[in-house]
Amino acid sequence: MIRGLVAVVLLFTVAACANSGAPSSATPSFATPSFTTPSSATPSSVAAPSASGALTRGVLLPASPPTRLTIPALDVSVPVTDLGLAPDGTMEVPGDARTVGWFTGAPTPGSLGPAILAGHVDYGGSAGTFARLTDLDQGDPIRVTRTDGLVATFAVTKVARFPKARFPTGEVYGPIDHAGLRLITCGGAFDRDAGHYVDNVVVFATLQSGE
Amino acid sequence: MKFRVFVALVTGAVLVGLAAPGTAMAAESVHVSLTEFNNSGARGTAVLTALDNGDLRVSIRSSRLVPDAPHAQHLHGSVEGMDFHCPVAAADTDGDGYISTEEGVPDYGDIFVSLTTAGDISRASGLAVDRMPVADQSGTLTYDRTIPAAELPAGTVAHLKDLHVVQHGIDANGNGKYDLSALGESTIAAAAGLAGIPQEATHPALCGMVAGASAGSVPVGGVATGDGSTRTDPGRLVTTLPAAMLILLLATLLITRRRKFVLPR
Numbered sequence: 001m002i003r004g005l006v007a008v009v010l011l012f013t014v015a016a017c018a019n020s021g022a023p024s025s026a027t028p029s030f031a032t033p034s035f036t037t038p039s040s041a042t043p044s045s046v047a048a049p050s051a052s053g054a055l056t057r058g059v060l061l062p063a064s065p066p067t068r069l070t071i072p073a074l075d076v077s078v079p080v081t082d083l084g085l086a087p088d089g090t091m092e093v094p095g096d097a098r099t100v101g102w103f104t105g106a107p108t109p110g111s112l113g114p115a116i117l118a119g120h121v122d123y124g125g126s127a128g129t130f131a132r133l134t135d136l137d138q139g140d141p142i143r144v145t146r147t148d149g150l151v152a153t154f155a156v157t158k159v160a161r162f163p164k165a166r167f168p169t170g171e172v173y174g175p176i177d178h179a180g181l182r183l184i185t186c187g188g189a190f191d192r193d194a195g196h197y198v199d200n201v202v203v204f205a206t207l208q209s210g211e
Numbered sequence: 212m213k214f215r216v217f218v219a220l221v222t223g224a225v226l227v228g229l230a231a232p233g234t235a236m237a238a239e240s241v242h243v244s245l246t247e248f249n250n251s252g253a254r255g256t257a258v259l260t261a262l263d264n265g266d267l268r269v270s271i272r273s274s275r276l277v278p279d280a281p282h283a284q285h286l287h288g289s290v291e292g293m294d295f296h297c298p299v300a301a302a303d304t305d306g307d308g309y310i311s312t313e314e315g316v317p318d319y320g321d322i323f324v325s326l327t328t329a330g331d332i333s334r335a336s337g338l339a340v341d342r343m344p345v346a347d348q349s350g351t352l353t354y355d356r357t358i359p360a361a362e363l364p365a366g367t368v369a370h371l372k373d374l375h376v377v378q379h380g381i382d383a384n385g386n387g388k389y390d391l392s393a394l395g396e397s398t399i400a401a402a403a404g405l406a407g408i409p410q411e412a413t414h415p416a417l418c419g420m421v422a423g424a425s426a427g428s429v430p431v432g433g434v435a436t437g438d439g440s441t442r443t444d445p446g447r448l449v450t451t452l453p454a455a456m457l458i459l460l461l462a463t464l465l466i467t468r469r470r471k472f473v474l475p476r
């Protein structure tokens with residue numbers, strides 16, 4: 001009987017550990033040791049200017065604000081709202097777990113430069129649209145529908161996690177020679193005292209086509 | 212596919228209907244590389260930033276220009292979707308070895324905005340050298356001006372990437388100044404009724420090509436995209452509850468199987 005009890009306790013312990021370590025639908029899988037920075041395949045050196053002398057590379061669409069974000073690999077298809085700057089200079093965030101916001105202080109998705117979309121990893125007790133952002137792999141498609149009716153299709157180039165205290169502002173918001181996309185959410189440990197996650201997860205992507 | 216396009220269109224239409232008119236224009240910075248023209252030997256960069264309020268901030272840094280001389284500068288092009296570009300050697304239609312302002316216009320378009328240091332910015336100020344920036348004694352030119360939205364031609368901000376920054380003023384005979392003895396009188400100035408202006412002063416020295424773009428306003432620090440609400444105890448209970456039930460099941464099995472072992476004895 002005692003042996004049975006020990007077995008039960010042991011089983012419980014093992015199960016609990018496995019559970020907290022395994023990815024659930026509600027928690028992003030940062031706890032798994034396999035999460036490093038996968039495929040740091042930043043677009044390599046700037047391509048030589050084309051025959052026309054253009055200093056930019058790749059497909060470029062005219063400016064048009066986004067209306068919807070679709071990420072097939074994550075079963076995500078959500079409306080996009082506008083985000084500005086909060087009075088303290090930080091980026092505004094969506095008011096619910098589902099909606100994803102486009103930062104209007106940066107280019108529109110598909111046009112030259114980095115377009116910024118932010119979404120919650122969790123909010124108000126629900127898993128956010130970007131809860132599983134770190135599951136994305138290099139090459140996964142991300143589609144953004146725009147007000148002009150065009151759908152800009154991006155491919156993931158890099159998934160990275162940065163401490164908020166050392167957020168790589170230049171890499172995320174700085175000048176680039178192509179149409180890029182950055183999906184931003186939270187990650188890492190949750191600081192209960194400060195009431196926020198310690199890290200930001202950023203998915204970098206490059207425009208493949210627009211039609 | 213057709214259905215998806217339809218859904219996208221309907222969604223787009225609904226969102227457009229909900230959005231206040233005139234909102235959601237990106238505030239962005241267009242980074243322009245200023246490249247040498249007419250063997251001027253000059254170089255530079257320009258950053259055109261569309262601000263939240265619709266104003267346009269223009270910052271230009273050029274070097275190796277004719278020192279202590281004014282350099283007329285403009286945004287050339289149009290907002291009508293024309294495919295303008297910086298001229299190549301073939302633009303020199305009269306074959307004198309220089310691409311004049313007139314010869315460049317078919318390539319980079321007419322003056323759209325005159326980048327003066329003060330006052331009017333219209334095409335009419337294109338040759339207003341008294342309001343154009345002056346390069347310092349080492350040939351470095353620094354220009355910063357925020358042009359109010361109300362003064363900008365319609366469509367400027369939306370078509371920043373279609374416009375070309377052009378800076379004028381070369382020193383063809385290498386004597387450190389603009390003079391009539393080098394290339395004679397400016398044909399474009401003469402056509403505008405201004406006599407005695409050297410051709411050197413109006414020949415283009417630099418033409419801008421869009422090299423990149425960035426956020427127009429950069430947020431402070433990280434982004435607060437999560438409240439940790441799925442990391443609280445209720446969240447853990449949800450994930451541990453099935454595990455607990457599984458353990459109970461296993462424990463029951465263990466105990467019943469033990470009895471089976473006991474019975475035959």
